[in-house]
Amino acid sequence: MSAGAASKVxxxxxxxxxxxxxxxxxxQRVRKAAAALLVMFVFCTAVRAQSGRHGEKLTAVPVxxxxxxxxxxxxxxxxxxxxxxLLVARQTTRKHLRTExxxxxxxxxxxxxxxxxxxxxxxxxxxxxxxxxxKTETVNPVVIVTFDIDSYAGGTIIxxxxxxxxxxxxxxxxxxxxxxxxxxYFQSVGSGRLRKSNWPNGTPVKMTPEDAGIEAAESxxxxxxxxxxxxxxxx
Numbered sequence: 001m002s003a004g005a006a007s008k009v010x011x012x013x014x015x016x017x018x019x020x021x022x023x024x025x026x027x028q029r030v031r032k033a034a035a036a037l038l039v040m041f042v043f044c045t046a047v048r049a050q051s052g053r054h055g056e057k058l059t060a061v062p063v064x065x066x067x068x069x070x071x072x073x074x075x076x077x078x079x080x081x082x083x084x085x086l087l088v089a090r091q092t093t094r095k096h097l098r099t100e101x102x103x104x105x106x107x108x109x110x111x112x113x114x115x116x117x118x119x120x121x122x123x124x125x126x127x128x129x130x131x132x133x134x135k136t137e138t139v140n141p142v143v144i145v146t147f148d149i150d151s152y153a154g155g156t157i158i159x160x161x162x163x164x165x166x167x168x169x170x171x172x173x174x175x176x177x178x179x180x181x182x183x184x185y186f187q188s189v190g191s192g193r194l195r196k197s198n199w200p201n202g203t204p205v206k207m208t209p210e211d212a213g214i215e216a217a218e219s220x221x222x223x224x225x226x227x228x229x230x231x232x233x234x235x
Contacts, residue, residue, distance in 0.1 A: 150165050163185070164186040
């Protein structure tokens with residue numbers, strides 16, 4: 001190209017040429033970057049596939065788990081070390097509701113179901129009589145279950161209430177001293193009220209007389225186990 005031809009090149013043409021050159025360089029860089037990204041994508045996919053296959057192999061191997069059996073649960077639970085005979089009496093209400101008999105029978109049955117516990121019936125008597133009977137005993141404590149009709153709700157007297165307050169007391173032999181006591185509320189279905197249970201920080205509420213008797217028996221048994229564990233052996 002001659003000097004005259006070069007002098008005839010317009011500035012706009014120079015700008016266009018420079019722009020096209022920049023675009024070409026940029027396009028090449030983009031292609032290179034795209035190629036690099038494609039390679040990275042293929043590599044990551046392969047790694048994930050490998051890790052996925054390893055994960056399937058690990059999960060395919062079952063891990064043995066030891067499940068508790070009835071024997072293991074029984075042997076690990078606390079129980080009385082020696083045979084304990086409980087002389088059990090009851091004090092019914094004046095109405096002597098049928099639910100009182102059901103709750104008391106459930107109470108005795110639950111206690112007899114424990115290892116080294118046997119209940120011997122004393123019949124009906126008052127709490128003071130049970131304490132006096134314990135003084136005549138040399139080994140066996142006396143337990144009395146008392147029933148009282150729960151006729152109050154929020155300061156209001158409920159007529160013909162079927163709800164019960166069930167309490168148990170244990171008196172020590174020789175001294176006749178009260179060693180422990182507990183209470184359970186039985187609230188009959190359809191009584192028209194709902195007593196709030198504060199268990200385990202308060203008195204539990206049960207909806208059937210059977211459950212109320214069981215709750216009282218379990219509470220007494222826990223105390224018996226604790227008392228046996230705290231008893232010091234004779235020198």
